[in-house]
Amino acid sequence: MNIKIEDKDFDLSDLAIKADLADYSPVRGCMVIKHYGYAIWELIQSFLDKEIKRAGHKNAYFPLFIPESFLKKEAEHVEGFSPECAVVTHAGGEKLEEPLVVRPTSETIIYYMFSKWIKSWRDLPYSINQWANVVRWEKRTRLFLRTTEFLWQEGHTAHVDEEDAQAMAKKMLEIYNKFMKEVLALAPIVGEKSASERFAGAADTYSLEVLLRDGKILQAGTSHYLGTAFSKAFEIYYQNKNNELALAHLTSWGVSTRLIGALIMGHKDERGLILPPKIAPIQVIIIPIYKNPEDQELIISECKQIKQELEELEIRTEIDADDQKTAGYKFNEWELKGVPIRIQIGKRDIENNVVEIVRRDKKEKLRDISRQGLTERIQALLNEIQEFLFQRNLSWREENIYTADSLEEINKILNDKGGFIKINWSGDYEDEIKLKEICKATVRVKALEEPNNKCAISGKDAKYKVYIGRAY
């Protein structure tokens, strides 16, 4: 499979609006998620919620507002988040005694409650998951990738020790990875963040990094081992089996509506969205083709018949019978919206007992497909498209992992091609800064291999092998 860096025809925000996923709102940096975009989010929620529950977590709901003093209890956390906070200072017509922060993430308020609920080792592991909106006041925003308000799930667990907590952080990371691969047809590189890229307050941050079609990288989900820093700040002590007080070890993990951005940018082509069948709100669009109005009834009735047969197999199907639009206009529109399979039916098709099928992924026309066994054929084709898109994303990633031994080489690769570059790195923060300033790149995650050369940034002895790249 030979894929070039192409597909720069659409900017993400443009594409999201043209495909009717979202719209700009009158509130700075906030978007409106329209029906089609929200339907993708509902599918993401329904898949992930099942997996999260299967892993033993139950949902709960905590307040939107966090007392400002809570945020300040964990030093790194406040440093990371306070510049991004929206603050309620007035309510009910009066000035508040203490300002309330609109949650940028809920560690502080959830752990305050954990300290009330967790008393003994018998209460551990303790866990909750929450589907909620959060607000981070970002300077530059972009639909789905970085919006002031976004929707997400955040999971929080408390454990008796580091081993148990680390195992949970990694288990949730693997659940995200499996979900991205099997449902979103994306092949992230998964690994540990460098110290400077960790979540504010975390001991370890694990991340899933997706290579997009434009050569840039997107952090699509994270899972954190938080150690005991928050437990200390919020006094989450439990009585252990020896009747001693011990600090709980915490984890948190989340994915957001940003996944929709990953989905768009991870699969799109010059015609628009390409949605993997499992996550496509409409899997099959049926378009009746007729010139003479007298053919309309027959053809529409055949379309309805096929729709009904597909729906019996739980294939999400729509008919576009809008007679204000030409067939050509509809083809473009549904390709833009990324619907995996288009079925076209004209009078002659009915006479010949066939239909025409167009695959969105390969832009391939399959003519004279027999009406007999059509639903099974569509079912199989949806699986094939799902698999094709995953393999394409995987190849895209594999073919765009480069190596480099100097800042010059790094810059050249990133300017020409984008992608991941695997380099040896000293582990020093000052080198990360240099990488950012000179190459506009960041350390994405640590690779599993040991370093085998000097640091590509500074020439110092290398401590880690890492993946770097330009990220959103």
Added chain:
Amino acid sequence: MNIKIEDKDFDLSDLAIKADLADYSPVRGCMVIKHYGYAIWELIQSFLDKEIKRAGHKNAYFPLFIPESFLKKEAEHVEGFSPECAVVTHAGGEKLEEPLVVRPTSETIIYYMFSKWIKSWRDLPYSINQWANVVRWEKRTRLFLRTTEFLWQEGHTAHVDEEDAQAMAKKMLEIYNKFMKEVLALAPIVGEKSASERFAGAADTYSLEVLLRDGKILQAGTSHYLGTAFSKAFEIYYQNKNNELALAHLTSWGVSTRLIGALIMGHKDERGLILPPKIAPIQVIIIPIYKNPEDQELIISECKQIKQELEELEIRTEIDADDQKTAGYKFNEWELKGVPIRIQIGKRDIENNVVEIVRRDKKEKLRDISRQGLTERIQALLNEIQEFLFQRNLSWREENIYTADSLEEINKILNDKGGFIKINWSGDYEDEIKLKEICKATVRVKALEEPNNKCAISGKDAKYKVYIGRAY
């Protein structure tokens, strides 16, 4: 069925906390919804979301923040909501040019977007539904019934004319009514609000009013015909079939986590919650009974077998095998939590091939229930309990509708019994004020009948027959 006003043993907030549905949070007026309470909300969502979609509405998501100027565009709306607003004045470390209100409801921002999207009669009816959190800064709060932040769904539709919009407002009202009756086993009185009790900005408000076990009334859901006031304010004009610009007619409708309050207070008794089976997160709790540890394995294995059989019928079942607690303690705890059916199994039961069943609604013990056909028996019993609770709530309402012809009579009935009182009313606002001041009661909804006597409040000629009562 003879039911007295009893059951005052638990205050709602007490009960919600003891049954582990929710907890107080450190943020004024906000609660934490814990696993058990949130599981009820998830069931409410899953039932209602299906019905809302079946009625043709799709979900979307609009920003949490509303520019303050938007709220001011509709005069009645701002008057109604501005005293309850939480206001973000600072964000990203800076003072905002225009303060942002945290949505108390989303008419204004949604209709601003409608005006961008709706162009022609072909776009109508246009509709969206949103599941979201909203904030109203209330002076007095009470878990589930009135919290500063709550979760809800709000639906919004635009139509070509009043007839079409009124039909939608009533259709959604009927969907809520059916849901409350069939799923929550509650029998609300449904009708039109008086002018002073309408939603701020609505032309007509229809409401569902539930009589609780303590004799007080709860407004459990509303549907509004908004007329064209918001359309004027937000310029929602469309081109009609005659190519003229016309104002869209709007509706909005919503129910919230308050339904959980209705559920608790509509069914509870002196032992705690009674959950109707359809909405109970746990429908059957199985409790192994043994004194000798050597019996444990056999009994637990039988419990697991029954659980598995019940789960095959999709009956939500748990085993309480916690050996830190006595059986008696467990009985109390699961009764408090309102689980519809308890199964108890001891060694002798296994020998005799029977189990013991306890119905939560009637507190009735069914001894020596044959193990043969047990799952079908449980299935039938769950249906029976669902129906019994609905009939009980319906009788409760019917037996507590009184009539009165003076303020004195009204006061006496409300002090002695609570309930609904059907009275003749002049329709004058000053009489509503008098009713509130003297009897602490409000007009809940208009009855369908015509008035047949002078106004019970003022002795003036009556214009309406109405239901009044003391409400939360």
